[in-house]
Structures are given as C-alpha cells and as structure tokens.
Amino acid sequence: DAGITQSPRHKVTETGTPVTLRCHQTENHRYMYWYRQDPGHGLRLIHYSYGVKDTDKGEVSDGYSVSRSKTEDFLLTLESATSSQTSVYFCAISVRDRGFVGPSYEQYFGPGTRLTVT
Amino acid sequence: AQRVTQPEKLLSVFKGAPVELKCNYSYSGSPELFWYVQYSRQRLQLLLRHISRESIKGFTADLNKGETSFHLKKPFAQEEDSAMYYCALSGTGNQFYFGTGTSLTVIP
Numbered sequence: 742d743a744g745i746t747q748s749p750r751h752k753v754t755e756t757g758t759p760v761t762l763r764c765h766q767t768e769n770h771r772y773m774y775w776y777r778q779d780p781g782h783g784l785r786l787i788h789y790s791y792g793v794k795d796t797d798k799g800e801v802s803d804g805y806s807v808s809r810s811k812t813e814d815f816l817l818t819l820e821s822a823t824s825s826q827t828s829v830y831f832c833a834i835s836v837r838d839r840g841f842v843g844p845s846y847e848q849y850f851g852p853g854t855r856l857t858v859t
Numbered sequence: 860a861q862r863v864t865q866p867e868k869l870l871s872v873f874k875g876a877p878v879e880l881k882c883n884y885s886y887s888g889s890p891e892l893f894w895y896v897q898y899s900r901q902r903l904q905l906l907l908r909h910i911s912r913e914s915i916k917g918f919t920a921d922l923n924k925g926e927t928s929f930h931l932k933k934p935f936a937q938e939e940d941s942a943m944y945y946c947a948l949s950g951t952g953n954q955f956y957f958g959t960g961t962s963l964t965v966i967p
Contacts, residue, residue, distance in 0.1 A: 772953050774955070776957075781868065781959060782959060783865075783945060783957050783958055783959035783960040784903075784945060784957040784960075785957075786954070786955075786956075789954070791953065831902070831903065833903075833955075835953050835955075845891060845908075845910060846891075846949060846953055847893070847905055847908070848895075848903075848905070848947075848955055849905075850902045850903040850904070851902060852901075852902045853902060
C-alpha cells in the first residue's frame with residue numbers, strides 16, 4: 742500500500758460546514774493526488790501536488806482547496822460542504838518505477854474516505 | 860485532449876467464459892496505459908501496465924496504437940474476478956487520466 746493512509750475513513754457532515762480530509766504517506770514521494778469516485782463518473786482528479794507548497798487544479802477543483810506544508814501530508818478541504826460533494830475520496834501517490842527504460846510512473850492509492858453531506 | 864473511454868459500465872459473464880473489457884484512449888503523444896482493479900470496498904490497485912507486457916491473474920492487455928485501444932482480456936473468467944476495473948492513461952506532467960470504470964460480475 743506504499744504507506745498511504747487517509748483520515749477520517751468515514752464522515753457525515755451537514756451542508757455548509759467545512760471539512761478537511763487528510764492523506765499521509767511515509768515514503769517521501771513527491772507527487773500526491775486527490776480524486777473523487779462517483780458512480781458513472783469513475784475517478785476524477787480534484788487537485789494534485791508536485792512538492793511542498795506546489796499544487797495545481799484538476800478536473801473538478803471547484804469547491805475544494807488543498808494544502809501541502811510537509812512532504813508527507815496532503816490535505817483536502819471542502820470550505821462549505823454541499824450535497825454534491827458526497828462521494829468517496831481517494832488519495833494517491835505517484836511512484837517512479839525504475840524497472841523500465843525511461844521515466845515510468847505508477848499510482849498507489851489510499852484506502853479512501855467515504856464522505857456524506859446531509 | 861486526453862481521454863479514456865470505457866464504453867461498458869456493467870459487464871456480466873459466466874464463470875469459465877472469456878471476458879473482454881474495452882478501453883479506448885485519445886492522447887497526442889506516447890502514453891502509458893494501465894488497468895487498475897478495485898475489489899469490493901477496497902483501494903484501487905494496479906493490475907497491469909502495457910509496457911511490462913505481463914499476464915497478471917490470467918489477464919492480458921495489448922496496446923493497439925492504430926485503434927488507440929487497450930482492451931483487457933481473460934480467457935476463462937473466475938468468480939474472484941468480480942470487481943470494478945479502470946483503464947488509465949499517463950502522459951506528461953505525471954498526470955493520470957482514468958476512465959469511468961467497468962463493473963465486472965462473474966456469474967457462478
């Protein structure tokens with residue numbers, strides 16, 4: 742599992758409240774990602790990070806912000822949760838695979854956080 | 860623009876039957892293609908990647924650049940193959956693009 746954990750694993754919150762999800766890795770990987778998983782939409786990238794304090798938007802970034810003050814932690818914040826943000830959130834890291842010629846990366850995923858916004 | 864298309868949301872096959880999960884992609888450069896699998900309520904895990912040319916759990920996938928496809932195949936489906944399968948593409952900038960997934964059910 743490449744040392745990736747997510748917290749909390751489950752959360753129920755009310756519309757309008759702020760929510761922060763945490764992704765923690767133990768192996769000092771540079772690239773980290775936040776995805777949301779929804780039926781019919783698959784995995785969609787929310788934000789990603791390529792280093793401490795270096796982040797960028799993904800496909801569905803509206804309503805989300807991220808922070809990365811340490812290599813090992815990547816936080817996803819919903820400033821004011823809405824029901825449309827009910828989803829399963831996965832964190833991932835990107836690991837360079839040295840078994841191939843040229844750069845080749847592989848993603849490893851965290852266990853997921855099931856968020857329900859009522 | 861980068862895109863990964865999995866046309867089948869649901870796929871059911873009988874145990875022992877062949878299975879093929881379709882994946883088509885669009886990408887202007889030379890992408891890396893992957894298949895990820897997610898068993899019930901577990902994290903996604905890599906099943907195979909095109910550059911390794913491996914067979915994992917009896918699954919194979921061949922990159923067809925002419926048809927821009929990377930279909931996943933297995934000659935004899937097993938019940939334990941029931942899962943959600945995602946095709947993914949990796950391009951430049953270390954970004955990954957995932958398809959919408961195909962839920963495979965193997966009927967005993």
